[in-house]
Amino acid sequence: MIKFVQCVRRKPGLSKQAFQEHWADYVEKARGIAEASEGLRCVASTPLVVEQNLEIMQDRGTKAPYDGMVEVWWERGNDVVAFLDSGSGDKLIDALRRAQEAFMDLPNCTFFFATEDA
Numbered sequence: 001m002i003k004f005v006q007c008v009r010r011k012p013g014l015s016k017q018a019f020q021e022h023w024a025d026y027v028e029k030a031r032g033i034a035e036a037s038e039g040l041r042c043v044a045s046t047p048l049v050v051e052q053n054l055e056i057m058q059d060r061g062t063k064a065p066y067d068g069m070v071e072v073w074w075e076r077g078n079d080v081v082a083f084l085d086s087g088s089g090d091k092l093i094d095a096l097r098r099a100q101e102a103f104m105d106l107p108n109c110t111f112f113f114a115t116e117d118a
Helices: 016-036 051-060 077-086 090-103
Strands: 002-008 041-045 068-074 110-115
Touching (some): 068 077
Antiparallel strands (some): 041 068
């Protein structure tokens, strides 16, 4: 299983409400790429506003949670490479990148490919 994971922080000064509006549109774009690339699953998550998250940050000295996360899953890495090399998703990927630039604090986001460990 191959995953593309995006851990997202909103731009400084962008309200949580404005982030949520951009986020909904962004997730739809990510799901479109997952579908076009024959991805198995696309999951979007946002942190819960609960006391336990604050306690973890204070107790462990960690940073605040990301504002959102997206994971796109594929069966094999070759599936991802074939999609990217084909050029068939170029317009979808360009739209996703423009959306990222509009509302994400990109230097403080983290994007990476990962594999599940058995």
